[in-house]
Amino acid sequence: MERVYLDNNATTLVDPKVKAAMDPFFCEMYGNPNSLHTFGTETHPYLRIAMDRLYTGINADDQDDIIINSCATEGNNTVLKAVYFDLICGGRKNHIITSQIEHPSVINTCKFLENLGVEVSYLPVNKDGIVDLATLKRYLNPDKTALVSIMWANNETGLIMPIKELSEYCKGNGVLFHTDAVQAVGKLRVDVSEVAVDFLTFSAHKFHGPKGVGGLYVRKGVKITPLLHGGEQMGSKRAGTVNTPFLIGMGYAMELAIQNMQYEEMVVRKLRDKLEDAIAKISDTEIIGSRENRTPNTILVSIRGVEGEAMIWDLNQQGIAASTGSACASESLEPNPTFVAIGINKELAHTGIRLSLSRFTTEEEVDYAAIAIEKSVKRLRSISSTYK
Amino acid sequence: MPKNDLIGGSLWEQYSNKVSERMNNPLHRGEILEEEAKALGAKLIIADWGAEACGDAVRLYWAVDTNTDKIIKATFKSFGCGTAIASSDMMCELCLGKTVDEVIKITNIDVEKALRDEDGTAAIPPQKMHCSVMAYDVIKKAASLYKGVDMESLEDGLIVCECARVSLGTIKDVIRINDLKTVEEITQYTKAGAFCKSCIRPGGHEKRNYYLIDILKEVRAEMEKEKTQKYVEPKDFKSMSLVQKLKSVEKSLEAEVKPMLVADGGNLEVVDIRDNEGFSDVFVRYLGACRGCPASHTGTLYAIQNYLNEKLDKSIRVFPVE
Numbered sequence: 001m002e003r004v005y006l007d008n009n010a011t012t013l014v015d016p017k018v019k020a021a022m023d024p025f026f027c028e029m030y031g032n033p034n035s036l037h038t039f040g041t042e043t044h045p046y047l048r049i050a051m052d053r054l055y056t057g058i059n060a061d062d063q064d065d066i067i068i069n070s071c072a073t074e075g076n077n078t079v080l081k082a083v084y085f086d087l088i089c090g091g092r093k094n095h096i097i098t099s100q101i102e103h104p105s106v107i108n109t110c111k112f113l114e115n116l117g118v119e120v121s122y123l124p125v126n127k128d129g130i131v132d133l134a135t136l137k138r139y140l141n142p143d144k145t146a147l148v149s150i151m152w153a154n155n156e157t158g159l160i161m162p163i164k165e166l167s168e169y170c171k172g173n174g175v176l177f178h179t180d181a182v183q184a185v186g187k188l189r190v191d192v193s194e195v196a197v198d199f200l201t202f203s204a205h206k207f208h209g210p211k212g213v214g215g216l217y218v219r220k221g222v223k224i225t226p227l228l229h230g231g232e233q234m235g236s237k238r239a240g241t242v243n244t245p246f247l248i249g250m251g252y253a254m255e256l257a258i259q260n261m262q263y264e265e266m267v268v269r270k271l272r273d274k275l276e277d278a279i280a281k282i283s284d285t286e287i288i289g290s291r292e293n294r295t296p297n298t299i300l301v302s303i304r305g306v307e308g309e310a311m312i313w314d315l316n317q318q319g320i321a322a323s324t325g326s327a328c329a330s331e332s333l334e335p336n337p338t339f340v341a342i343g344i345n346k347e348l349a350h351t352g353i354r355l356s357l358s359r360f361t362t363e364e365e366v367d368y369a370a371i372a373i374e375k376s377v378k379r380l381r382s383i384s385s386t387y388k
Numbered sequence: 389m390p391k392n393d394l395i396g397g398s399l400w401e402q403y404s405n406k407v408s409e410r411m412n413n414p415l416h417r418g419e420i421l422e423e424e425a426k427a428l429g430a431k432l433i434i435a436d437w438g439a440e441a442c443g444d445a446v447r448l449y450w451a452v453d454t455n456t457d458k459i460i461k462a463t464f465k466s467f468g469c470g471t472a473i474a475s476s477d478m479m480c481e482l483c484l485g486k487t488v489d490e491v492i493k494i495t496n497i498d499v500e501k502a503l504r505d506e507d508g509t510a511a512i513p514p515q516k517m518h519c520s521v522m523a524y525d526v527i528k529k530a531a532s533l534y535k536g537v538d539m540e541s542l543e544d545g546l547i548v549c550e551c552a553r554v555s556l557g558t559i560k561d562v563i564r565i566n567d568l569k570t571v572e573e574i575t576q577y578t579k580a581g582a583f584c585k586s587c588i589r590p591g592g593h594e595k596r597n598y599y600l601i602d603i604l605k606e607v608r609a610e611m612e613k614e615k616t617q618k619y620v621e622p623k624d625f626k627s628m629s630l631v632q633k634l635k636s637v638e639k640s641l642e643a644e645v646k647p648m649l650v651a652d653g654g655n656l657e658v659v660d661i662r663d664n665e666g667f668s669d670v671f672v673r674y675l676g677a678c679r680g681c682p683a684s685h686t687g688t689l690y691a692i693q694n695y696l697n698e699k700l701d702k703s704i705r706v707f708p709v710e
């Protein structure tokens with residue numbers, strides 16, 4: 001059976017070139033980079049290259065920090081909790097702004113901080129699924145707001161938030177700005193010199209690097225209390241032995257992603273649009289969000305009369321990996337909060353399915369998926385009690 | 389947390405083969421048309437339950453023989469997840485050949501059991517039990533349409549947990565009888581709250597009229613109240629517990645006996661009290677000047693015992709201990 005992976009917003013395959021680059025650091029150059037002997041120091045040139053690639057990748061200044069950590073969840077936790085420790089505890093500010101469509105690592109950390117007495121505002125999205133400046137202006141209070149945390153691109157819809165506008169407004173009001181750029185890095189041009197972000201998080205496995213390694217960008221001069229205390233790694237800003245092979249893998253994955261940005265923008269987008277057009281031809285389907293303002297690889301579609309879990313089950317039977325935010329597909333029976341927040345149609349929380357491509361997706365795979373999707377919709381609608 | 393639960397994403401792995409097969413190829417999907425029912429000499433019943441906006445909707449078709457009340461054909465249509473489709477399909481199968489009165493007794497748990505590959509292994513994971521509840525409700529709806537009665541008249545009491553079909557009365561009884569103190573215990577005893585968890589507390593998957601935490605609180609409060617009302621002061625010394633006996637002995641000694649001993653430079657303490665074949669034996673230890681005083685084992689001792697016999701009860705005997 002054909003196997004087609006269209007769930008690249010969940011995770012991606014590790015580029016074989018990346019895997020090969022990591023390989024020598026498991027059994028040959030396995031020294032601890034903090035050791036003084038050659039086993040440790042011989043890794044340094046490779047680690048420096050990896051760091052250079054990451055700094056270049058997001059165009060960070062050498063005076064800024066990119067703290068290497070375990071994942072974007074760690075990065076998001078670090079920022080939110082550091083702001084709590086550094087600015088809110090004992091300070092006069094006691095307010096954090098985020099949005100209703102953030103990743104659980106932001107939303108649930110904010111809820112945790114709420115239990116500690118922090119006031120948190122969860123911004124709604126506008127009719128286009130975007131957190132806009134007008135909304136931020138209504139909630140931001142320069143005297144009280146310590147941090148604004150808005151994702152660069154949404155994982156479900158692929159919709160891109162106006163980070164430049166939002167971050168500059170915060171800067172102008174002396175409020176720190178964080179963006180979870182997990183879905184943007186590797187798919188879109190992310191240049192920290194063009195936006196006024198103080199913190200930015202990313203994760204290697206979303207751009208064909210290994211799982212379990214990520215980065216946290218911190219602009220020069222911004223204080224950040226570590227989440228993990230311990231040794232002096234990462235300038236004492238993130239303790240724990242540096243994961244040499246994974247850091248090297250992430251660096252190379254970043255470079256490859258930047259090299260492939262043009263391909264992503266042209267070819268992946270074209271394939272995505274082809275698949276999207278095919279789906280849009282099926283009657284009573286609704287694609288969420290405008291094409292131009294989305295990451296080039298993502299489609300979120302609501303298919304009337306077809307429940308999301310049944311749909312991805314059916315697609316899985318045909319070898320296709322997709323995802324849904326339907327309540328029926330979650331361990332907790334909770335519908336995906338992004339689907340609820342967008343609320344473009346009420347059924348979206350139950351009918352939305354997401355297809356996400358990568359630079360490894362082929363045209364044959366897209367063609368196969370288009371046929372399979374149509375087949376599944378037909379079958380499930382023939383069973384459906386709500387579709388005529 | 390159990391080892392197997394630490395890695396998520398096991399939802400589909402927990403479906404039985406029968407569930408998978410029926411998701412892929414439901415045998416009883418489709419509708420029954422009026423003409424078809426007529427050809428079968430049967431009455432057509434179409435019952436709807438749920439809505440697309442709620443995430444689950446099912447339509448049940450029955451062709452019922454009006455002479456025997458038997459369901460001779462049953463089909464369904466469903467907007468729902470895979471388990472909802474599989475449950476609906478099995479529900480139709482369970483309806484076939486039975487009378488309307490018989491099928492009213494079918495519960496979602498019967499449907500789940502019929503979908504098992506082997507006894508003792510659930511056909512679907514706990515949180516998906518919720519999806520099979522639709523099957524139960526739509527049968528009730530169809531039966532009420534056939535009989536021309538209200539659906540409520542077919543319900544057996546107020547249901548708190550739809551997934552496990554546990555009524556308010558059952559939950560209250562179980563809390564009382566077993567002296568349950570936590571919601572987890574209620575779940576262990578009744579399975580209520582084990583599945584979609586909506587009935588545990590507000591804010592879950594579905595809004596409920598009753599929540600386990602509230603029921604528990606209410607019943608516990610009732611039980612506490614009853615407990616305090618039930619406590620009746622014992623009328624006489626004999627019916628007291630040992631604790632009460634000890635307390636009243638000490639109280640009496642404090643009042644008159646001890647001050648007399650203290651005045652003579654002595655004292656005593658009550659060491660123990662035991663019930664002994666209808667007697668209450670009080671063991672005392674003399675202190676200070678009383679120790680070694682010959683009267684402490686004779687005159688004083690009798691005086692103390694007589695005093696207690698008179699004040700409290702004749703069954704009291706006093707023994708000195710070293």
